[in-house]
Amino acid sequence: MKNTDEKAPLPRGGEKYDRILEAAIEVVAEKGFQHARVADIAANAGVADGTVYLYFDNKNHILRAAIDSAFEQFSSRVRAALATTHDPIEQLKTIARMHVETLVARRNLAIILQTQVRQSSKFLEEFSHHSFVDYINLVREVIRAGQGEGLIRPEVSDRVAALCLFGALDEMISSWLFTGKPIDPEQTATQVLDILLKGIRTRPSHA
Amino acid sequence: MKNTDEKAPLPRGGEKYDRILEAAIEVVAEKGFQHARVADIAANAGVADGTVYLYFDNKNHILRAAIDSAFEQFSSRVRAALATTHDPIEQLKTIARMHVETLVARRNLAIILQTQVRQSSKFLEEFSHHSFVDYINLVREVIRAGQGEGLIRPEVSDRVAALCLFGALDEMISSWLFTGKPIDPEQTATQVLDILLKGIRTRPSHA
Amino acid sequence: MKNTDEKAPLPRGGEKYDRILEAAIEVVAEKGFQHARVADIAANAGVADGTVYLYFDNKNHILRAAIDSAFEQFSSRVRAALATTHDPIEQLKTIARMHVETLVARRNLAIILQTQVRQSSKFLEEFSHHSFVDYINLVREVIRAGQGEGLIRPEVSDRVAALCLFGALDEMISSWLFTGKPIDPEQTATQVLDILLKGIRTRPSHA
Amino acid sequence: MKNTDEKAPLPRGGEKYDRILEAAIEVVAEKGFQHARVADIAANAGVADGTVYLYFDNKNHILRAAIDSAFEQFSSRVRAALATTHDPIEQLKTIARMHVETLVARRNLAIILQTQVRQSSKFLEEFSHHSFVDYINLVREVIRAGQGEGLIRPEVSDRVAALCLFGALDEMISSWLFTGKPIDPEQTATQVLDILLKGIRTRPSHA
DNA sequence: CATGAATGAGCGTTCATTCAT
DNA sequence: GATGAATGAACGCTCATTCAT
Incomplete structure (x- = not known):
């Protein structure tokens, strides 16, 4: 029985x-x-x-489902957008732009990602961190592709680069939420990517 | 009476x-x-x-005091360390290294900064966000100094660059906490700063 | 939202x-x-x-509701009883008797009125003092009616007379609660009213 | 030992x-x-x-001592004042006047007597109810003296009469505290005593 | 499937009282 | 005697969760 x-x-x-x-x-x-x-x-x-x-099941699971669903939606939209080009640099630009655009367009979601996600993975019973890892992996793949094509420095760790991109974009969103000043997603994404791609240092004259 | x-x-x-x-x-x-x-x-x-x-006064104030105190200690330690050199690039390296070192050394504090600070400023009565802004401003000053000396690209926004640096470092810490894998602060800081300074793109041959 | x-x-x-x-x-x-x-x-x-x-809403409101409800019940019962006669003197007797009877019959309520009502109106958020005032006004009306019919001395303040009646009855109840000795409501009311109506002084021989 | x-x-x-x-x-x-x-x-x-x-000993005892002390002071002042005349009617007037005067002059004490005394005897460990009984006994003695001299109706219970007097005066004080309107102690005492002595009813023409 | 009244564990905070100095 | 920092028992209230209808 x-x-x-x-x-x-x-x-x-x-x-x-x-x-x-x-x-x-x-x-x-x-x-x-x-x-x-x-x-x-x-x-x-x-x-x-x-x-x-x-x-x-309970209150925690609601938030978990909400975050998972948001990440999944976002992830699949990004994947779709990436299909429009094969240039890894262009793809990174697409990711950055969509990242900022999506969160600026859905402020509530941005707030939750900023304030609740980190909580979740430690104190709510492990939201499927999975969807976040998926997203990071997507970026890593693009970077590795860029390295394969000789567009991105091979000595750079794809993991570190991906985290830097995500962290930088995240911080821009965070700053927007705190200060309340409206931002232009296109321009913000461009600025961040410009730094990530070219660095902030002036080109050593003829090293 | x-x-x-x-x-x-x-x-x-x-x-x-x-x-x-x-x-x-x-x-x-x-x-x-x-x-x-x-x-x-x-x-x-x-x-x-x-x-x-x-x-x-109450439970909230305990956390607030803890966060404030941590930021202040960190901020002043960084300021002291910055005095040892006047090269902005070196100074950025110092900041990055100390940032990672400090949090790796005080794991509990790192956890709180990752999980509670964003909460605090939104839902607890405004912890002095002040100390965070102080820290960001410190980085911005160094960047502007670097621009003044021609070491950092003048067209880069010092605010955006500072946020990128902070966001990237933060994400590395976050990743460390989530995965649980030990990291080498020195190496981590170096990797992040390498990307921030030089970018991930290969140098266009001689454009 | x-x-x-x-x-x-x-x-x-x-x-x-x-x-x-x-x-x-x-x-x-x-x-x-x-x-x-x-x-x-x-x-x-x-x-x-x-x-x-x-x-x-909270603990205070429970007591408030209890007191209000008690006063209202009492007030309306008295009003009903007053309708049985139009003689103001008889009406005063009815009020006095019902006052004592009601509280003797509901000892718990008597205790609360003795010990909590004054507290309430000063320190708990104002129980509707209203219902007490209503009750006093009822007595005043009866007294004024008696004055109109020439049964009660016109130079007496109806307010003072009403307060004296209420205060005297209240003190009898209070004494009952303190000493614990059983009392006869009918007799008690009669005694108090006798004093209120005729005074305690012997009639000046032929003034 | x-x-x-x-x-x-x-x-x-x-x-x-x-x-x-x-x-x-x-x-x-x-x-x-x-x-x-x-x-x-x-x-x-x-x-x-x-x-x-x-x-x-503890918080309760402070209030108890305060109330006792107030009653004792009052009681002895009244006793002293009573010595100035031997006419029981005059003595009652003195008591009534001093009662109102004292409490109007010491508003804080009046508030405590109104709001805390009844509490005391039930919930604070029995404040010496004693001093209150003393006071009532004083009034009863005066009334009995008046009865002895043929000035007060012999069929009236001295206990009931004393309680009526105290209750009525108390209610006037209570009304003063609640409404906040200033009162004239002399006039108030006179009004109450007038009612207590002569009653509110008009003299039956020639019964 | 849906409801929402009822449950009761859980916790921040207060404050009378103590006692080492 | 006098102090006041420290104690810890006590309790009002909230809210996630359940279940009879």
Whole structure:
């Protein structure tokens, strides 16, 4: 006889599922995860408190699902965009631009990524860090391709380069959120990439 | 009748004050701010629960004081180190190395800076974001000095460059904390700075 | 985003509401407001601690509601009783008798009125002093009616007379509670009213 | 061998003792007993927190001593005043006048008597209700004297009459404290006594 | 599937009291 | 006697989660 206590798997989609996810992003961005009450999220999604638990195991899992979903969406959009060119340098530009554009366009998501993601991986039961690693790997591949084509210095670690790019872009977003000053995604991405590609030092005259 | 509601200013230092601060850093790094109970911090500091409130207004202020104090210590140590050379490039190397070294040496502090600082400035009553800005400004000054001496490209925004440096270093620390793999601060700093200074692109032959 | 901070109005009645109110009167009469724990009240009402907060904003409001409700019930019962006669003297007798009878019958309520009401109006957020004033006004009207009919001395202030009546009755109740000796409501009311109506002085022979 | 754990009796007087008592009356009148912190009282008296415990067993005892002392002072002043005449009616007038005058002159004390005394006898460990009974007995004696001289109706209970007088005066004070309107002690006492002595009813024409 | 009333564990903070100096 | 830093028990309130309807 099977253990009938096993819980049926929760529905991974559906209209209400999405509404709850959207509501969670909104409320968590507004108040932070700890101060976002499940009741708030439910109210914002237009469902009863208990309904939330028909779609998610618990509060932590809502945030986890929201972050995962955001990363996945972003990752797949980037992958799609990368298909339009084979020039690794152009691809890096595309990544940088989309990164900034996406987060500037979805401020709530940006707030959550800035404030909650690091929390998540340590204190919420391990959000699938997976999707973040995926994204970084995407960048690393592009860099290695660039190295293969002789466009990027071979002695540079693709891992370090990818982290530098991500970290720099992230810091620009962070600064935008803190200062509140509007930024131009195109220009911001260009500035960061310019530095990453060419460095800030003046070219040694004829070394 | 004297107004007995005014609170005497709390002691800013002293043996117990320091013990509580240290305990807070340890416990918060371990469990996260929300799950760190005041009772945990008190026990860890070897004082009674109520004693904490002889030194801090409330739980939030403990974390705030810990972060502020960490930033201040770091900032002043960096300033001191910068005095040993006047070469801006060398100074940037010093900053990068000390940044990584300090956080690798104080893992708990690194965890808090990674996981709690962004939270703090948004959801706890504004930790003095001040000390962070101070640090960024320090880097900007060095960069501007480098531009003045013709060592750094003048068309680069010192603000963007400083944020890129900080973001990149931060991401390396973050990656270290997540993966758990030990890193060599010296080498890490060198790698990041190499990229920031020279870029990742191969030198266009003789364009 | 909807403002999820606005609180839905709490239910003003219902079975649980009443049970909590009754429990509060019992516990507060027994231990005093300050020593009455919310947990005590909840246990006494047979509900969980948190349930109390589904019906009342906070501990203070429970007491407030209890006092208000008691005054209102009493006030309306007295009003009803007054309709049975139009003789102001008889009406005063009715008021006095019901006042003593009601509180003797509900000892817990008497205790609360004696010990908590004055507290409430000064230190808890103003219980609706309103219902007390209502009661005093009722007495004043009866007295004025008596003056209109030439039954009560016109030079007497209706306010002072009403306060004297209330104060005297209150003191009898207070004395009963303190000494613990049983009293006969009918007789007590009669004695007090006799004094209020005729005074204690012997009639000056033929002045 | 005697039990050396016995506590030495606390000093019942002295400059600090009085200062603490005065401070307690002020603070308790202002904030209520429960919200009056021992630290407030100590600060107001200009002594250290711990010093309070050199003179009083605990917080409750401070209030108890304050109330007792007030009643005793009042009682003895009244007794002295009563010696100036032997006419019981005049004596009642004196009592009424002094009662109102004293409390109007010492508003803080009036507040405490209104709000804290009833509390005391039930919830603070029995303040010496004694001093209150003393006061009531004083009035009863005067009334009995009046009855002996044929000035006061013999069928009236001296206990009830005394309680009526006290209750009525008390209610006038209470009304003053609540409404905040200034009152004339002389006139107030006269009005109350007029009612107590002659009643509010018009004299039956020639019954 | 959906509801939302009910639950109760959990914790930050206060403050009367003590005692080493 | 006097001090005031330190103590730690006590409790109001919140909110994630459950479950009868």
